[in-house]
Amino acid sequence: MPVAQVPGAHEGQTRAAVVQLLLEEGPITATEIGVRLGLSAAGVRRHLDALIDTGEAQAAPAPRREGRGRGRPARRFQLTAVGRARLGHSYDDLASAAMRHLREVGGEAAVEDFARRRVQSLLGGVAPVESGSGAEIEDTAEDIAAAFTDAGFAASTRRVGTGVQICQHHCPVSHVAEQFPELCEAELEAFTRMLGTHVQRLATIANGDSFCTTHVPVPPSDTRKT
Structure with missing residues (x-):
């Protein structure tokens, strides 16, 4: 049914936008992704979890912290070699x-x-x-x-x-x-x-x-x- 295909198409477009951000801006936090794409925290997490499950994304190593500060730094995410490969390497x-x-x-x-x-x-x-x-x-x-x-x-x-x-x-x-x-x-x-x-x-x-x-x-x- 055409109506049922629209959400899936939109989901695919959003996933592609997340991948593009990870490519161009990564390592990037989930909050930054949400702000840039206008997505809820749950929406960002759903896309990141899916990309991590397929091996296309991963959490970046935490940067070494200088001095003492409050709280744990936000996790940052980036594409893996698998994720970049799926963007296409023609011929x-x-x-x-x-x-x-x-x-x-x-x-x-x-x-x-x-x-x-x-x-x-x-x-x-x-x-x-x-x-x-x-x-x-x-x-x-x-x-x-x-x-x-x-x-x-x-x-x-x-x-x-x-x-x-x-x-x-x-x-x-x-x-x-x-x-x-x-x-x-x-x-x-x-x-x-x-x-x-x-x-x-x-x-x-x-x-x-x-x-x-x-x-x-x-x-x-x-x-x-x-």
Whole structure:
């Protein structure tokens, strides 16, 4: 009956919205999910429980608390590798086979050249840092995140101490990158070149982390004021 299908369709749309939040904002609390999506606490819990039962979500490790405070910190949730995989990795087998053939025909140099050309095409519209100022570095980091988001990486930036971090919450080629780390290495090289400073890769989805994180140092006296 059509009437009976509507609640199910709405439930599926809400579940997809929860998954998207876990992808882009995770680790995130149940309260934050409820506020963002206008859901009751019971509604959020129902969706989280379902995602946890299927192995698509999990409670994130509690952050180390500094000093003493009242109460227990709210639990935060994030997608698992299973959850990210179900978002889609189109043509993984074909892409992996093509990369293996490229290596057989052209060797490691051919794979590395392909990886560099690929990331160059992703960042083609991003202007590299020229002045080396903290504000310009932050702006360029945001431009890089936007370019990667357009390519399906759900990327964002966040201020951490005297630097910024580029976070890629999804990787549409993570399964291929597990076999060909040259893809990740080329990204790091491109970030260093575009930002004009040494950057450090802290985590990668291909290595089993929740998201890819790249730390970009910014001169402490020259960070952009917010």
